[in-house]
Amino acid sequence: MADVRDVTYELLRARGLTTLFGNPGSNELPFLAGMPADFRYVLGLHEGAVLAMADGYAQASGRPALVNLHAAAGTGNALGALTNSVYSHSPLVITAGQQVRSTIGQEVMLANVEAATLPRPLVKWSCEPASAQDVPRALSQALHLAELPAKGPVYVSVPYDDWAHEAPPEARHLLARRTAAAGALTAEQCEELLADLDGAANPVLVLGPEVDAERANDDAVRLAERLGAPVWIAPSPSRCPFPTRHPAFRGVLPAAVRGVTEALRGHDLILVVGAPVFRYHQFVPGEHLPDGARLLHLTGDPGEAARAPMGEALVCSVADALARLGAAPGGARRAPDPLPEPPPVRDGSPVDPAALFAALREHAPHDAVYVKESTATTGDFWRQADLRLPGSYFFPASGGLGFGLPAAVGAQLAHDELGTGRRVIGLIGDGSANYGITALWTAAQQQVPVIFVVLKNGTYGALRWFAGVLDAVGTPGMDVPGIDFAGIARGYGVDATSVRTTADFTAAFTRALDQRRPVLIEVETELTEP
Template sequence: MADVSQATYDVLRAHGLTTIFGNPGSNELPFLAGMPDDFRYVLGLHEGAVLAMADGFAQARGGSAFVNLHAAAGTGNAMGPLTNTVYAHSPLIITAGQQVRSTIGQEVMLANVDAPMLPKPLVKWSSEPACAQDVPRTISQAIHIANLPAKGPVYVSVPYDDWGQEAPAETRHLVERTTAPANSLSADQLETIAEALDRARHPVLVLGSEVDAEHANDEAVRLADALNAPVWVAPLPSRCPFPTRHRSFRGVLPAAVQEVTDALAGHDLILVVGAAVFRYHQFVPGDYLPEGTRLIHLTSDPSEAARAPMGDAWVTGVRDAVTRLADAVTPGRRPALPSLPDIAPHRTSSEAIHPEHLFALLRENAPDDVVYVKESTSTIGAFWSQMDLSLPNSYFFPASGGLGWGLPAAVGAQLALPDRRVVGLIGDGSANYGITALWTAAHYHIPTIIVILKNGTYGVLRWFARVLEAGETPGLDVPGIDFAAIASGYGVTATSVRTPTAFVAAFEKALAGDSPVVIEVETAFSEP
C-alpha cells in the first residue's frame, strides 16, 4: 500500500501540480524527502517571495500552483503577498508543515496553534485533517475548492508524522475525480441583458481582470464593436482585459466614488464584466451612479455580486456570458467611435528618465508578446498612457496593493511562460520587499528582465500625502540603494542607466540574452 506522502503526490500529479514553490523547515522535510523525480522544487529565500512567485506562475499559466510553507512563521511571512492572491482570484494550494500530532496541544517549538484559523479571512478555505489517513482527500478537496468559482487560495496544515502513515485504499479514487462549474446565463437572462444593451442610447462597458484571466479579451472586443460602445477598465486592475490601442479604449477608471461617477456620466447603461462594483481606494465620496443610469453586473464571484452597493448582478461564467452577448446584441445601432490620438510622453531631463518616456521606449523596443509584471504604483497613469497591450496575459499587477509581490511574481510568470519574455517594472520602494527572488531567478536560470524605477522615494505615498493634506511626513524616502550591486550579489547581471539611449542599449542586450537581468533606471518623480 502507498503511504500518505505517495498518495498525495499522486493527487498533485493528476492535477498537473508538479512544481512546488517553497522554503523548507524541519516540519516540511518528511514530505519533501519523498518528492518523485517528475516533480520540481523551486526554492525561494523568503516565504513572501515564495508565495508571490507561485502567484505569478499560477496567473500566467492559467491554473493552480502548489506552495509549501514552514509552519506558522512561514505562513506569517507569506501573508502580505497572500492579500494579492485573494482579489486576483488565484487558486493557490498553500500547505504548511505542522508539528507531530501528539505534541501540538503542548505548543512545542514550531507547533502551528489553531492552524486553520491562522490564514483567515484571506483564504477561501483552510483545514488541518483530523487524521493522517484523511490528508490525501483533504488536499484533493483543497484543489477543487480553489478552482471552483470564485477561484481563490486555500490552506492545509499537515502534521509531519502523517506523511509516513499508510494511506487508505479508497484514495485511489481521488486521482480520477473532477469538478467543474456549470453556471451559465439562461436564455431568458441572456435576452434580458441583450435587450437592455440594445435599448440603451449610450451604453458603456467596464471590464475587469477576470476577462483576461478567462481569455475572453477577443470576445470583449466583439461585444464592444457590436455596441460601438466605449470601454473602461475597472479601478485598480490586476490584469489588462482589453486592447489599449482599440478605438473604444478609454483607460482605467479612477478609484474613488465621485470620480468613477464623473467618468461614467452621460451613459444610461453601464455593463460591468469580471470585476467588483467597484474597488475604491482614496475616499472621495459622492453619488454611486450618475442620475438615471442603470448598472448590470456579470461576475463569477458571488461575494462580488452580493457586496456591491448598486446595480443588478448575475453570477455566471464570464467568458460564456461575453461570448453569447456579443452574438445576441444587435450590431450597428450606434455610430462607430473615432480612433483616439496617441498621448505624447513627457520628455526626459538630463538628470533622470521620465516614466512616460521610459514606457514609450519599452513600447517601441519590446517584443509584441511581451508580458509586463508591474509594481511601480506611482507610475500607473504613465504606464497606461503609453502601453500597447493586445494579447491575453500581457499585464499583471498586485490586486490588493501588498508590496513585495511584483519582483518575485515576474520570476514566477517567466517560469510559466518560457516562450514569452517577462519584464518586471518595479519601483525602488517595492523592490526591497521581494529582492530575494533575484537569487531564485539566477539559480534556476529564469530569464526575467527586471527594470527598477529608481526615484529614491515612495512616490505613491507622497501623492497620497497631498490628497490627504497630511503635509510632510517621515519615512517617505529611500535614498542611497545600489540595486545593481545587490543584484550582482545574488548572481544576476545588472546595470544602472539614466539616459534613454543607455536604457535602450541595456534593454536590447537583455532581450538578446537568456539569463535574468536587472536594469536600474534613474527616473523622475511622477504621480499616479
C-alpha cells in the same frame, strides 16, 4: 496500500501540480525527502517571495500552483503576499508543515497553534485534517476548491508524522475525481441582457481582471464593437482585459466614487463584467451612479455580486456571457472616436517614466508580459502602454508590496514551461523592490530570463502623492535613498547595469532581449504622480 505521502504525490501528479514553490523547514522535510523525479522544487529565500512567485505562475499559466510553507512562522511571512492572491483569485494550494500530531497541544517549538485559523479570513478554505487517514481527502478537497468559482487560495496544515501512515483504501478514488463549474446564463437571461444593451441610447462597458483571467478579451472587443460602446477598465486593475490601443479604449477608471461617477456621466447603461463594483481607494464620496444610469453586473464571484452597493448582478461565467453577447446578431453601431495619441515625452536625465514606457512600447516584443509594481507611474504606464494579448499585465491586486519582482519570476517560469516564448518584463519601483528582492536569487539559480527594470527615484512616490491627498504632508519615512540595486542584483548572481537616460535604457534593454538569463536594469527616474 501506499502511505499518505505517496498517495499525495500521486494525487498532485493526477492534477498536474508537479511544480512546488517553497522554503523548507524541519516540519516539511518528511514530505520533501526523496521527491519524485518528475516534480520540480522552486526554492525561494523568503516565504513572501515564494508565495508571490507562485501567484505570478498561477496567473500567467492559468493553472493552480502548489506552495509549501514552514509552520506558523513561514505562513506569517507569506500573509502579506497572500492578500494579493485573494483579490486576484489566484488558485493557490498552500500546504504548511505541522509538528508531530501528539505534541501539537503542548505548543512545542514550531507547533502551528490553531493552524486552520491562522490564514483566515484570507483563504477560501483552511483546515488541519483530524487524522492522518483524512489527509489525502482534505488535500483533494483543497485542490478542487482552489479551482472552482470563485477561484482562490486554500490552506492545509499537515503534521509531519502523518506522511508515513498507511493511506486508507478508499483514497484511490481521489485520483480519478474531477470537478467543473457550469455557470452559464440561461437563454432568457441572455435575451434580456441583449434587449437592455440594444435598447440603451449610450451604453458603456467596464471590464475587470476576470475577463483577462478567463481569456475572454477578444469577445469583449466583439461586444464593444457590436454596441459601438466605449470601454473603461475598472478601478485598481490587477490585469488588462482590453487592448489599450483599440479605438474604444478609454483608460482606467479613477479609484474614487466621485471620479467613477464623473467618468461615466452621460451613459444610460453601464455593463460591468468581471470586476467588483467598484474597488475604490481614495475616499472621495459622491453619488454612486450618474443620474439616469442603470448598472448591470456580470461576475463569476458570488461575493462580488452580493457586496456591491448598487446595480443588478448576475453570477455566471463571464467568458460564456461575453462570447454569446458579442456573437449575437445585430448591426454594429458607430464606433466612438479614439483617444488622441500619447503626448510627446521629454528625454532627459533622470528619465521621465513616460519616456521609459514609450521606449518599451517601441522596442519590447508585441507579446511581452508586464508585471508592474511601480505605483507612482501608473498613469504614465496606461497612457503609453500597447497591451494587445490576454495575460499581458499583472499588478498586485490588493496593493500589497512585494508582489512584482517575485511574481515576474513565477510568470516567466510559467511561460517557459508552457513554451509560449513570451518574455516577462518586471517594472518595479525602488520602494517596492526591497520587499521581494530575494527572488533575484531564484531567478539567477533557475536562469529565468526575466528583464527586471527598477525605476529608482529614491522615495515612496505614490505615498508622497497620497500625503498630499490626505493633507498629511511632512510625514516621516518617505525616502529610501542610497540603495544600489545593480550591486545587489550582481550579488545574487543577476547581470545588472545602471542608466540615467532613455537612450542608455533602450540600449541596455535591447541587449537584455538577446539574452536567455535574468537581467536587471536600474533606471534613475523623475518623481511623478500616479
